Amino acid sequence: MNIQENVDIKNYSTLKVGGVFRYFVTIKKKEDLPSLYAIAQSDVRYKSIPIFILGGGSNSIFSDGVLNVIATKIDIKGFEVIKEDAEYAEIRAGAGEIWDELVGKTVEMSLSGLESLSAIPGVVGATPVQNVGAYGAEVKDSIIEVEVFDTFDKTIKYLSNNDCKFGYRDSIFKGEAKGRYIITSVVYRLSKLSPKIPKYPDTERYFKEKNITNPNVKDVRDAIIFIRSNKLPNPKDIPNVGSFFKNPIISKDIADQILINYPNAKFFPIDERNTKIPAGWLIENAGLKGKSFGKVAVYDKNALVLINTGGATKEDIIKTKNEIIKIVQDKFGIILEQEP
Numbered sequence: 212m213n214i215q216e217n218v219d220i221k222n223y224s225t226l227k228v229g230g231v232f233r234y235f236v237t238i239k240k241k242e243d244l245p246s247l248y249a250i251a252q253s254d255v256r257y258k259s260i261p262i263f264i265l266g267g268g269s270n271s272i273f274s275d276g277v278l279n280v281i282a283t284k285i286d287i288k289g290f291e292v293i294k295e296d297a298e299y300a301e302i303r304a305g306a307g308e309i310w311d312e313l314v315g316k317t318v319e320m321s322l323s324g325l326e327s328l329s330a331i332p333g334v335v336g337a338t339p340v341q342n343v344g345a346y347g348a349e350v351k352d353s354i355i356e357v358e359v360f361d362t363f364d365k366t367i368k369y370l371s372n373n374d375c376k377f378g379y380r381d382s383i384f385k386g387e388a389k390g391r392y393i394i395t396s397v398v399y400r401l402s403k404l405s406p407k408i409p410k411y412p413d414t415e416r417y418f419k420e421k422n423i424t425n426p427n428v429k430d431v432r433d434a435i436i437f438i439r440s441n442k443l444p445n446p447k448d449i450p451n452v453g454s455f456f457k458n459p460i461i462s463k464d465i466a467d468q469i470l471i472n473y474p475n476a477k478f479f480p481i482d483e484r485n486t487k488i489p490a491g492w493l494i495e496n497a498g499l500k501g502k503s504f505g506k507v508a509v510y511d512k513n514a515l516v517l518i519n520t521g522g523a524t525k526e527d528i529i530k531t532k533n534e535i536i537k538i539v540q541d542k543f544g545i546i547l548e549q550e551p
């Protein structure tokens with residue numbers, strides 16, 4: 212097992228923020244995880260240094276300076292159809308597979324379930340952690356099992372969809388079991404029947420302009436890739452971690468108050484009492500779209516995204532975040548919550 216020392220975090224962070232990992236190791240098969248834990252416990256160099264699991268680094272913000280961890284990059288590959296009938300196929304994918312390559316493959320196979328989650332950066336193993344969602348689809352709707360390495364008893368376990376306690380951008384992996392499980396593979400159940408067409412103004416406009424009346428999975432994927440490329444900066448060109456804030460859930464009373472001054476405000480009702488308000492809308496209407504805060508800026512095409520305009524540190528990011536939260540709170544009385 213090749214454990215490297217002092218590895219630059221910026222190469223593992225799409226925000227290009229962070230210092231160095233004290234130790235770094237790549238895991239290519241799940242069978243190597245018990246050995247890693249054995250070495251970490253027995254070798255004096257690594258004693259009491261926590262193992263930290265890295266995904267694609269597209270939804271994480273790392274500290275500056277030396278991070279005293281054994282950063283562990285899960286690079287477990289694999290793509291396998293494990294079960295199939297006339298209506299469904301079950302696919303097992305290794306945690307280290309690039310998410311969008313998996314989506315591309317399932318779309319090529321005319322399987323539906325993941326197409327609305329096209330062009331999201333990151334790896335398969337990260338998708339259950341925050342229950343990745345976009346355009347009306349959430350990965351929880353397709354996941355039937357998550358294979359994990361349980362760091363408590365060092366065995367492989369299988370969590371059902373229910374066990375994962377999925378919520379909006381949330382799961383057991385972020386909550387009560389944080390740090391306990393290392394995801395090694397995920398099983399998705401995908402449909403061979405017609406796809407669920409996203410009902411979003413952006414997708415509807417796209418299909419109308421292209422004269423597509425009955426979109427197939429490939430059409431949906433093409434639409435999402437096109438829409439995202441216009442709204443979300445490619446981290447290869449502009450360092451970012453996608454949405455920086457969650458969309459707040461507010462009461463309908465507060466929404467009604469906002470509507471008095473902003474009759475065009477858009478809400479996404481949740482139930483009789485609560486509604487979701489887009490954080491991007493709040494930030495834009497607080498006058499912050501495109502605004503620069505030193506080395507960090509609010510992206511000019513989408514106020515929900517913060518970008519590193521060059522050499523930002525974690526401190527810069529946190530300061531900017533707090534300023535934005537304060538300005539939005541002063542204006543709308545709503546407290547934004549960080550998403551990555």
Ligand code: EPU
Pocket residue numbers: 344345346347442443452453454455456457458477489490491492493495500512513514515550
């Ligand atoms: N909006 C503004 N100004 C902005 C940005 C957005 O007014 O600067 C308004 C839009 O006009 C629209 C509404 O906000 O009416 C919603 O915008 P959009 O459809 O782009 O989605 P979002 O709510 O901003 C969420 C997810 C995204 C996901 C999109 C598409 C969260 C925190 N974000 O964004 O996820 O791609 O929906 O479904 O839920 C991510 O998590 O990194 C991410 C990109």
